[in-house]
Every structure is written in structure tokens, then in C-alpha cells.
């Protein structure tokens with residue numbers, strides 16, 4: 001699947017930029033699903049986004065500036081309001097109704113991010129995160145950074161409990177006890193939920209401190225939510241009652257890259273474990289994942305007929321994601337688009353799937 005070639009993905013909400021990056025009052029550029037967009041702050045708690053392309057001579061509007069709630073093109077000074085309507089042309093100051101418009105996008109603010117949907121009819125709603133604002137929970141923003149891994153590869157990784165012993169052997173992975181425990185998958189309206197236990201090894205002093213558990217071998221209970229198409233919340237429940245909920249959106253930049261937007265909720269206090277310590281732990285763990293994921297083929301086959309990858313028991317959540325996305329695409333009359341290189345392979349590889 002090539003994400004930018006599947007129009008369906010344009011109909012989902014994505015968090016694209018932390019609001020604080022726009023609060024200084026300068027427009028900012030982002031590439032969402034291969035499309036260049038500009039974002040800016042319109043007023044208190046209000047943000048706007050539209051095509052980053054002036055309808056006069058295609059200048060990047062993100063190179064312009066703001067005048068009150070309008071964005072001004074840096075090339076000839078045309079000004080646009082937040083609906084994309086051109087409302088002022090300095091070269092024709094007498095013009096009353098200007099017949100030019102740039103495409104604007106649906107824009108919302110949630111969880112400290114500006115969210116954008118490129119089309120006017122979103123398929124999903126912005127996920128409701130029960131920890132947000134709940135008594136006893138704090139929010140810590142962790143990462144906002146691009147990576148060369150696609151959304152579905154990241155989602156599959158987050159729901160694959162069998163990689164931890166290997167990829168995370170330098171942090172908490174237990175390679176000796178790699179046999180996965182039983183997991184339960186439940187399909188939901190927004191995606192799926194996976195419940196299961198993961199054996200871990202708390203051998204690292206820093207991790208022991210952050211998870212407040214000095215026991216060497218331990219088991220975490222995970223409740224992981226997949227929010228279609230590229231967002232997850234992994235609620236990690238430690239035996240001591242600590243909850244560390246990781247929220248990650250792999251916001252699609254293009255066919256190969258995602259913007260990793262990650263924040264966490266924890267039911268403890270800064271005095272118990274500092275935010276900096278939590279971020280450092282998740283930084284080390286995330287780096288381990290990204291190192292592997294950046295080497296994977298970005299073109300994930302959705303259709304089972306493209307049996308280019310072998311599977312095992314713990315791949316079931318990822319396979320459920322593939323099935324679900326394909327079904328949604330087909331219901332919209334869309335066909336899966338593959339890279340020519342992988343299409344050429346189709347029919348050549350021998351299926352080894354056993355899951």
C-alpha cells in the first residue's frame with residue numbers, strides 16, 4: 001500500500017503540529033500525505049490550515065506573514081482569511097469581491113496539537129483519551145519528530161508483543177522468556193483493542209526508577225487501542241499500580257515518512273518520577289524501535305493474496321489492521337496501490353504464512 005496513493009487516508013483526522021509552535025504568530029509549513037499545507041494561529045485557541053500554495057503564482061504561503069487573523073503571501077502581498085478566501089490584493093485596493101480562493105482544511109485543537117483533515121467529510125472522529133484530564137493523571141509531551149517509517153509499520157510494531165525481547169534487549173526486553181502470552185483482540189468502531197501480558201526484565205537501573213519496580217523479572221499488563229489509521233494508545237499497567245499510557249500518532253508525511261507525535265499520561269507525580277526521566281526512558285525505547293522500523297519496506301501489503309511476508313501467532317493484530325483498512329478501501333471503491341517492484345514479485349514468492 002502506498003499511503004499517498006489511497007485517497008481514503010485524506011478523510012481521517014491527524015495531529016500535525018503542537019500548538020506552541022504556532023503561538024509566536026508565524027505561519028508554519030507541514031507536509032501531510034504528500035500535500036504541502038500551511039498552519040497558523042487565528043486567535044486565542046483557534047488555528048487554521050490550508051494549501052501551502054498561493055493561487056496567484058504558487059508561492060509558499062508559509063513564507064508569508066500574519067496580519068491579524070489573515071495570512072499574507074510574501075510574493076505580492078495577497079491576503080487570505082481562514083476559509084482560504086483571498087480578501088485583499090494590494091495591487092487592486094478597490095476590488096470588492098475577489099474571485100480567488102485557496103483550499104482550506106478542517107482544523108481542530110486537542111491534546112496540545114492542531115489536528116487537520118484534508119477533506120471536508122472525515123471518516124473518523126478525534127480519539128477520546130480517557131486519561132486526559134482525569135484526576136490523578138498528568139500529561140507529558142515527549143516527541144515531535146519525523147522518521148523514515150510508515151504508519152502501518154509503526155502500528156503493527158506497537159501491537160506486536162513478540163518483538164520486545166529482541167529489539168528492546170538493551171532496555172527492558174526479556175529475550176529468555178520470548179514465548180508470548182495469550183492475547184485477546186477485540187475489533188472496535190475506531191479500530192481494535194488488544195489485551196495481553198508482556199514479560200519484561202527490569203535490569204536497567206534507570207528503567208527501574210521510572211517504572212518504580214526493582215524486581216528483576218516482571219510482567220506488564222497491556223491494553224492497547226488502535227485508532228484507525230495510524231494512532232495508538234498503549235496503556236501499560238505495572239504490578240505496583242503505576243499506569244504509563246503511551247499515545248502515538250504516526251502522522252503520514254508521505255509514502256515513506258511519518259511525523260512521530262507522542263505524549264504520555266501517568267498516574268503519579270513529578271516528585272515521584274520527573275517528566276525528564278520518563279521522556280529519557282521512552283526516548284531510549286523508541287530509538288530501539290525506530291532503528292529497526294526505518295529498515296522495513298514502506299509498502300505494506302494489505303491484501304492477503306500478496307503473500308510476501310511470513311506470519312506468526314503474534315502478528316494477528318497487524319493482520320487485523322491490514323484486513324480492516326483493505327475492507328474500508330474496497331467499500332469506497334478503492335484498489336490497493338503497490339510499488340511496481342513489489343507488484344513484480346507478486347506470484348513469485350511462496351506463501352509461508354501459518355497464522
Ligand code: FES
Nearest residue numbers: 054056057073076
Ligand atoms: S504568488 Fe502570492 S501574491 Fe503572487
Ligand SMILES: [Fe+2]
Nearest residue numbers: 157164167289
Ligand atoms: Fe518496541
